[in-house]
Amino acid sequence: MTVHLPAVPGYEGAAALLDTAGLAVGDLVHVVEYVTAGALDDYASVSAAREGFLGGHAVPVATVAVAGLLGPGPYAVELTAFPGGGDLVVAHPDAGFHRGSLRVAGEVVYLPGIQPCDAEGLVHAGDFRAQYRYCLDRAAELLKAAGLGPGALVRTVDYTATATRAQYPRCGRPRRELLGGTGADGLPVFPGAAGILVDRPVLAGAMASLDALGSTAPPRTVNPGWSRYETLTYRPGVAAGDTLFMSGFGALDPATQKAVFDGDLAAQAEFVYAGITAVLAEAGLRGADVVRLVEYVTPAGVAAHPDLAALRTRHFGRAPVSAVVCSALLRPEFLIEVVPMAVRP
The missing domain is CATH 3.30.1330.40 (RutC-like)
Structure with a gap:
């Protein structure tokens, strides 16, 4: 059974909460770091704390820039665990924010956070749509390492900035071209989605970044009759196996x-x-x-x-x-x- 723990201040707090839940580091399948500008300015310390906490356990990590936290500290950590840790898939070695470790557990595919960068650094500088497309392509590459196609994506969370709010509708075209397919019920399906604006990106020069989840189970759209979604490239809910992923x-x-x-x-x-x-x-x-x-x-x-x-x-x-x-x-x-x-x- 998958266990989702709420974000708590720092890796020390995350370790204590994991222990209280009766789980071990080897059970982890996903880590989310919510980092403020202060934490980004000293990200080497965050990385060192993470490495000390994980102790060599390879797990997909999503680093999410935030404008602030509702609790103490410069960053917070959210953990997802599955007894035994599921199956590790390594698409490529991690290189900074160009991360390549996935875990598959309980039919859910946990991807690392996706930044518009390769092992050498930022790509498509100044081009919003190209960066967003690159992030979607990267998600497809990661899923391919797990033997899955882009149709296995069940939810994306896009992080962009207030300054590019007017450009955000341009995400629709690459989503339509790269995502979606036929659901388990024979009807069209796209992943769920959310769009969040954060003005200080994780990676300098990044105009778009992405967090994503996939599933090994066939997806189907869940929509309580809201017609607006018929023309959009995301759905209010996507059911895959026993899990409902929502926008x-x-x-x-x-x-x-x-x-x-x-x-x-x-x-x-x-x-x-x-x-x-x-x-x-x-x-x-x-x-x-x-x-x-x-x-x-x-x-x-x-x-x-x-x-x-x-x-x-x-x-x-x-x-x-x-x-x-x-x-x-x-x-x-x-x-x-x-x-x-x-x-x-």
């Missing part, structure tokens, strides 16, 4: 495609949680089946974020939550975007 949810009315509850974090969160619940229900699941929530909160929403705890618990019980601060979201009115995952019991 990022913001306070956007799916019928009118207009942002709602401008300036009201609690109302936006209620709307978002209800949307997630609708996708869960379409898949035959409940809020109690959610095993991971990542909440990206804009600076304007930070002060009110602690007030969401009771509302979140009412919808999703004790689901692990990692909450971080982003620079902004794709719709300027959004104060929060939530990326969930659920598993059929």
Whole structure:
């Protein structure tokens, strides 16, 4: 059974939480580092702490730049574990942020974070679409090492910047050309997706980076009847095996495609949680089946974020939550975007 642990300050905190969960480093299948500008300025210390914590255990690592944290410290660490650690796949040796280790566990394929770089450094400097396409191509290369095609991608999270917000729709063409296929039900399917804006990238000069998950099980679209997705290159939910991978949810009315509850974090969160619940229900699941929530909160929403705890618990019980601060979201009115995952019991 896969165990998702919430982000905690630093690798020392992650080690303590892993021990409390009765798990060992050898069980890890994925690590996410949420790093502030301060941590990026001293990233060698973060890397050294990670290496000391892992002790030689090869695991895919996603390094995600954030504008801030909702807890102490310059960076936070989120762990995913599977007893025994699943199967290691090495597409190529790690070289800085050009990472090549994957793990396959419980039908989920955990990829490392993908930056627009090769072993020599940044690629396609100044070209947003080319960098984004490169990241998708890299995801396909990594999946190929695991014997899978790009159709195995079930969710992507894109990290871009406020300055390139107007260019973001240009991601649609490479997604349409490189992703998607026919689902297990014979209908078209694209991965779920989220788009997060962070103005200080992990890699200097990066205009787009990517986190992605794949699955060894055939995917199918989960959509509670929202017609807007018929023309988009992502879906509100993708079911593969026992796991439901969901897109990022913001306070956007799916019928009118207009942002709602401008300036009201609690109302936006209620709307978002209800949307997630609708996708869960379409898949035959409940809020109690959610095993991971990542909440990206804009600076304007930070002060009110602690007030969401009771509302979140009412919808999703004790689901692990990692909450971080982003620079902004794709719709300027959004104060929060939530990326969930659920598993059929």
